[in-house]
Amino acid sequence: MNWLGHMCCDEKTKKRNKVIILLIAGGLVIVLVFAVSAGLTMVCDKIEKINKEIREREKKEVVEREERNIERDKENIEGLYSDVRLLMKEKKWSEAEKLLKRISAVESDYLDVTKLTKKVKDKLVREYSARGAEHYKRKSYTLAAKEYRRAFELCPYSTKIQHKLIKIRNKLINQELKAERKKKAEDMRSYYANKVDIAVQEVKEKSVIFSSYGYSNYPDSGKKFVLINSYVINGSKLTHHANPNNFTLVDSGGFSYHYDSATHSLDNSFPAVNLIPGTKTTGWLVFQIKSSNEPKRLIYSGFGVKAEKKIVRTE
Numbered sequence: 001m002n003w004l005g006h007m008c009c010d011e012k013t014k015k016r017n018k019v020i021i022l023l024i025a026g027g028l029v030i031v032l033v034f035a036v037s038a039g040l041t042m043v044c045d046k047i048e049k050i051n052k053e054i055r056e057r058e059k060k061e062v063v064e065r066e067e068r069n070i071e072r073d074k075e076n077i078e079g080l081y082s083d084v085r086l087l088m089k090e091k092k093w094s095e096a097e098k099l100l101k102r103i104s105a106v107e108s109d110y111l112d113v114t115k116l117t118k119k120v121k122d123k124l125v126r127e128y129s130a131r132g133a134e135h136y137k138r139k140s141y142t143l144a145a146k147e148y149r150r151a152f153e154l155c156p157y158s159t160k161i162q163h164k165l166i167k168i169r170n171k172l173i174n175q176e177l178k179a180e181r182k183k184k185a186e187d188m189r190s191y192y193a194n195k196v197d198i199a200v201q202e203v204k205e206k207s208v209i210f211s212s213y214g215y216s217n218y219p220d221s222g223k224k225f226v227l228i229n230s231y232v233i234n235g236s237k238l239t240h241h242a243n244p245n246n247f248t249l250v251d252s253g254g255f256s257y258h259y260d261s262a263t264h265s266l267d268n269s270f271p272a273v274n275l276i277p278g279t280k281t282t283g284w285l286v287f288q289i290k291s292s293n294e295p296k297r298l299i300y301s302g303f304g305v306k307a308e309k310k311i312v313r314t315e
Contacts, residue, residue: 073106084116093123125151129161136164141171184312193235196305200298201282202229203313209286211265223288225262226295228311231282234275242281243272246302249285249311251293262286 073080080103087096100117103110132147145168152161191197206225209217219225226249232242247270249257263269263286270283289295295311 069102070105073102077103077106077110081111081113088116088120091123093120093127096120097124121154125155125158125161128154129164132164136168139171141168141175144168145172181312184310188309188312191231191233191235193233195235196240196302196307197233197235198298198300198307198309199231199233200228200309200311201231203227203295203311205313209262209265212267213265215265217262217265217286219288222291224291225260226287226289228285228287228295228298229282230270230285230298230300231280232275232300233280234277237277239277240275240305241272241302242270242275243302244270244283244285245272246300246305247285248299248301249287249289249295250297250299251289252296253290253293255290255293257287257289260286260288262288 080099084096084099084103087093087099097117097120100113100120103113104117108114128147128151132144132151135141135144135147145165148161148165148168152158152165155161188200191199204227206227207219209225209227211217217225228249230247232240234240234242244259244263247259249259251257259270263284266284266286268283270285271281273281275281287295294313298309298311300307
């Protein structure tokens with residue numbers, strides 16, 4: 001029995017020792033994590049301090065360099081003035097403006113520098129505006145905006161330039177909207193070739209639909225007709241039954257619509273047909289939606305098939 005008691009004690013001791021070892025290991029890990037964290041913080045603080053010193057040193061060097069340039073320009077102010085006159089004679093307004101700034105930094109009321117600065121700025125404003133107008137005429141609105149902004153920096157109180165910049169901004173916004181609309185229209189017309197999918201070619205609105213049988217279809221009060229020319233493409237390996245009943249139109253208000261009976265008034269209405277693998281069919285669908293809403297999504301849902309397209313008006 002003695003040996004059994006010793007074994008039990010040994011087992012308890014082993015378990016207790018394991019727990020103690022785990023607690024010590026856990027404590028060491030926590031200490032290590034804190035040490036690493038503190039070390040990283042110290043390193044980051046040190047790097048930030050070094051970067052701050054570098055920025056201050058660079059700033060000081062810039063100031064010192066500018067001071068040296070000003071001292072040098074003081075000694076050569078007459079030469080700078082002569083160069084300005086020469087550049088103005090050669091109609092190099094941008095270079096002349098740079099030299100005038102250097103002269104003004106040394107002595108703002110030197111001779112007729114104020115008068116020359118105004119003249120040069122006026123010439124530059126006309127030059128930038130002329131280039132901006134030329135770019136605008138070519139519909140290069142980004143380049144036009146760049147030139148007019150340069151003119152505006154020299155003449156910030158010019159309402160004419162302000163209005164031109166507003167006009168250019170509107171043109172740029174329209175360009176972006178057109179590009180976005182074009183991209184959405186391309187997505188609407190595309191389809192996957194390895195499954196049953198749909199593509200939308202055209203979307204338009206009509207206030208009346210004339211039947212080839214001689215009668216007219218009008219939408220209900222408060223509604224409008226939306227006509228959608230859609231394809232169904234069978235890229236699967238099985239025969240698929242394409243049917244206008246499979247289509248649902250969702251508008252901007254979140255309302256869903258089944259195709260309208262006016263669809264059958266069209267000569268090229270969407271047909272009900274079995275599509276063998278690798279074939280497609282197309283036709284028009286008519287929907288009646290709320291007059292105040294816009295078509296947003298066309299959903300096609302058949303047996304084991306679901307496809308969807310975001311709608312973009314094509315006219």
